[in-house]
Amino acid sequence: MKVTLNNGGTAVNLYYIQSLCMTLWPGVRFSNKAANESLEPSIKVDITAEEGGVIRARATITDGKALVSIERSVAFDPAEARTPERAAKMAAGAALLAAGMHFTGYTPSWGILTGVRPAKVAADYLRASFSPAKTRSVLRNEYFVYPKKAALVTEIAALDMKLARGFYDGFCSFYISIPFCPSRCAYCSFVSYASGKLLSLLPSYIDALCKEIDEKLALIRSLGLRVATVYIGGGTPTVLSEEQLKRVLSHIERGLDVSLLSEYTLEAGRPDTITSEKLRIAKRMGVTRVSVNTQTINDDVLRAIGRSHTSRDFYRAYEIAVNSGIDCINTDLIAGLPGEDFISFSKSLDKVIDMHPENLTVHTFCVKKSSEFLRHGEQVYARIHKDARKSVDYSQIKTKQSGYKPYYIYKQKNTVGNYENVGFTLDGYEGFYNVFMMEEIHTIFAAGAGAVTKLVSRRGSDFGTQDVYIERIFNPKYPYEYLKEKDEASAARLRAEKNAKAEAFYARYWR
Ligand SMILES: C[S@@+](CC[C@H](N)C(=O)[O-])C[C@H]1O[C@@H](n2cnc3c(N)ncnc32)[C@H](O)[C@@H]1O
Ligand code: SF4
Structure with missing residues (x-):
């Protein structure tokens, strides 16, 4: 499958777009071959740099016969925990998901959440003082996550935030x-x-x-x-x-x-x-x-x-x-x-x-x-x-x-x-350990x-991605x-070099 991304200067990367493609077309392999040379469709995502606080993205999918092209826009709003980086990713994800669903007839249960650690996204909203009900609603309406998955991940994030308390830096x-x-x-x-x-x-x-x-x-x-x-x-x-x-x-x-x-x-x-x-x-x-x-x-x-x-x-x-x-x-x-x-x-x-x-x-x-x-x-x-x-x-x-x-x-x-x-x-x-490792607590x-x-190092901040x-x-x-x-x-020298890296990290980030 050929995937092209024009990220319009935002931080959205090709890996994210490819990850969403892997959800929509399980088992897909990526190549530079256009649709008419391969059995799979070609995907193009164009993101337009912010205008008036809004980021637009257009996803176009074609297999040489059919063509679907859908645009979505997301406004960034710090009060709603939507930073410009997050808004760009959400717009690109929403456009590709909508076009992909149209093209394949398939609705993925995790919407545009493609990452290994979905509880972190829920935690970011809980940390921003969203109630669990509002967090679930954001996940359903803005990330297109099935209601039962939104409820599951919000429940886990709320519990993990409690479990992690007192186990951060140090x-x-x-x-x-x-x-x-x-x-x-x-x-x-x-x-x-x-x-x-x-x-x-x-x-x-x-x-x-x-x-x-x-x-x-x-x-x-x-x-x-x-x-x-x-x-x-x-x-x-x-x-x-x-x-x-x-x-x-x-x-x-x-x-x-x-x-x-x-x-x-x-x-x-x-x-x-x-x-x-x-x-x-x-x-x-x-x-x-x-x-x-x-x-x-x-x-x-x-x-x-x-x-x-x-x-x-x-x-x-x-x-x-x-x-x-x-x-x-x-x-x-x-x-x-x-x-x-x-x-x-x-x-x-x-x-x-x-x-x-x-x-x-x-x-x-x-x-x-x-x-x-x-x-x-x-x-x-x-x-x-x-x-x-x-x-x-x-x-x-x-x-x-x-x-x-x-x-x-x-x-x-x-x-x-x-x-x-x-x-x-x-x-x-x-x-x-599973919580500390998954949520990158320490x-x-x-x-x-x-x-x-x-x-x-979290330098005093807690749970979530910030x-x-x-x-x-x-x-x-x-x-x-x-x-x-x-x-x-020489084995000991190699190990010592690695330990020195850890020491330098702590010297840099230790409060
Ligand atoms: C690293 S494995 C080690 C566990 C141990 N060696 C065993 O097999 O019981 C940890 C767990 O990953 C899960 N696992 C391993 N391969 C998997 C696969 N292909 N798909 C889903 N789960 C897998 C299994 O449940 C396994 O218990
Ligand atoms: S025993 Fe566990 S880790 Fe070993 S091969 Fe089987 S699943 Fe993999």
């Missing part, structure tokens, strides 16, 4: 990456090493990781920051042996007072890696939250998606987690999995809710570029995915009826039906392969790259 969190798994699931495109040869890197990976944990925690101490949450994620962190797990946890314990953490998560994940001894060690060394995931309890679907475990394995692992005494158990499910219909999903959800996990996360199946499903050419892109839609709707209704509330949300590109991922919680068990330091340290300074420091993506530095001296 606090940070710490993410530790274990990108290894016992085997590879067919639908997954997270970077994770699973084959025997790659798993053999694990011992040297743990050595390097422990060094980085020590150094990162020393840096955090020297910056005078307090660690609010620790999250050990993957991959599958419980792929580590008991000894390896103990070693990683002991480096964390040495570097900070784990009893002062608001939350300490071990994302165990795959039931086939969970043992009583591993969770006993985790509990003893301060872990307060653990994930035990099944994605579905339908054994046929589990087999088809290559999870290498059964629903019985999940029940067994879940019982181990309950018996470990770890306070908070999270379970992940996926709606819209290939081969899973609404009935099967609703059975999985009902069964999991009967087990009363403190947290439950419902992801929408996401077609990732490297997943097996794409390689096998399965037709997974569809604008309307009835089973996923019913599953996602049901998850939001059933959890509410069962005493859960939604507490964090994120959207990914290429999810079936363009639906969202939502975390639900029982009262008092909100997963803080810095997240990160160690390990694929880990990204995100430095955040007045936030963000810088990212990337670690090498793959374990083999992470381990590439031959001698310890």
